[in-house]
Amino acid sequence: MKVLIAEDDSSTRKFLKHFIERLPNFDIVGEACNGEDLISSIVTSRPDIVLVDIGMPLLNGMDAIKSCVNLFPMLQVIFITGSDDYALEAFNVKAVDYILKPVEGVRLYTALERAAQNHDQALNKKTAPKKDLMIKLNQSIIFIPQEEILFIERLERKSVIHTKVRQYETNDSLGHLGSLLDSRFLACHRSYIINMEKLEMVEASGQSYKAHFKNYEKTAKISKNKLVELQQYKS
CATH class of the missing domain: 2.40.50.1020 (LytTr DNA-binding domain)
Structure with missing residues (x-):
C-alpha cells in the first residue's frame, strides 16, 4: 500500500515515518507539511492511504481532503490530530479512523490494516444481483x-x-x-x-x-x- 504522510510537526512526522517503514506491506510515497502540499502530493503520487493532520498551515487537512475525495474515491484517509472538534466532519468524508495525539502504535497499525483491507475490497468489489x-x-x-x-x-x-x-x-x-x-x-x-x-x-x-x-x-x-x-x- 502506498502511504502519504501529511503532518507539519516534524517530531510526529518522524514517528509516523519510522513506524510505517517497519511494516512490510506499506511504502511511504511522499510527505507534506501543509494543506496545499497535501493536495499536490495526492495528485502526483496517487497514494492508497493518507495520514492527515488537520491543523496544518495554508490550508487545514480537513479542507484539503474534502477537495480530493471526490476526485479520488478509493483514497483511504486516516486523520491524526490533537483535537476532537472535527470528528463528525471526518465521518462525513468517510475517514477510516480519527486518531487523537499522542498516537498509539497499536491504534495506528489497526487503522492502516483496515484501510488496506478497505482498498482491496473496493478493487475486488463485484456487483451482485439485487432483489x-x-x-x-x-x-x-x-x-x-x-x-x-x-x-x-x-x-x-x-x-x-x-x-x-x-x-x-x-x-x-x-x-x-x-x-x-x-x-x-x-x-x-x-x-x-x-x-x-x-x-x-x-x-x-x-x-x-x-x-x-x-x-x-x-x-x-x-x-x-x-x-x-x-x-x-x-x-
Missing part, C-alpha cells in the same frame, strides 16, 4: 428496486419507504422490512432504516443526528449511539 423489495399496497403488490430506496421511516402505524420520485406506505413493520433488505441498509434509529450508499451527510441535531440524502429534502434520524456503528460501516 427488489416486495410490499403490499392496497390490493396490489409493488416491487421496489433496493438501489432506489433512500430510507424507510416508521410513522404512526405505517412504514414509509422514501425514494427520490415517490413515497410508499405499507403496514409492514420496520423489523420485517429490514429482514428483506441487503447489507447496504442499516437500522440507525428505532424509527429509521437508511441506505448507506445513498447517505450524503450527517449533521448534529440536538441529542441525535440528521441523515441527509443527495437531491432529497427530507431527512432521517440517527441515534447518538449508532454514530460509531455508521462510521465502522462506512469504513
Whole structure:
C-alpha cells in the first residue's frame, strides 16, 4: 500500500515515518507539511492511504481532503490530530479512523490494516444481483428496486419507504422490512432504516443526528449511539 504522510510537526512526522517503514506491506510515497502540499502530493503520487493532520498551515487537512475525495474515491484517509472538534466532519468524508495525539502504535497499525483491507475490497468489489423489495399496497403488490430506496421511516402505524420520485406506505413493520433488505441498509434509529450508499451527510441535531440524502429534502434520524456503528460501516 502506498502511504502519504501529511503532518507539519516534524517530531510526529518522524514517528509516523519510522513506524510505517517497519511494516512490510506499506511504502511511504511522499510527505507534506501543509494543506496545499497535501493536495499536490495526492495528485502526483496517487497514494492508497493518507495520514492527515488537520491543523496544518495554508490550508487545514480537513479542507484539503474534502477537495480530493471526490476526485479520488478509493483514497483511504486516516486523520491524526490533537483535537476532537472535527470528528463528525471526518465521518462525513468517510475517514477510516480519527486518531487523537499522542498516537498509539497499536491504534495506528489497526487503522492502516483496515484501510488496506478497505482498498482491496473496493478493487475486488463485484456487483451482485439485487432483489427488489416486495410490499403490499392496497390490493396490489409493488416491487421496489433496493438501489432506489433512500430510507424507510416508521410513522404512526405505517412504514414509509422514501425514494427520490415517490413515497410508499405499507403496514409492514420496520423489523420485517429490514429482514428483506441487503447489507447496504442499516437500522440507525428505532424509527429509521437508511441506505448507506445513498447517505450524503450527517449533521448534529440536538441529542441525535440528521441523515441527509443527495437531491432529497427530507431527512432521517440517527441515534447518538449508532454514530460509531455508521462510521465502522462506512469504513
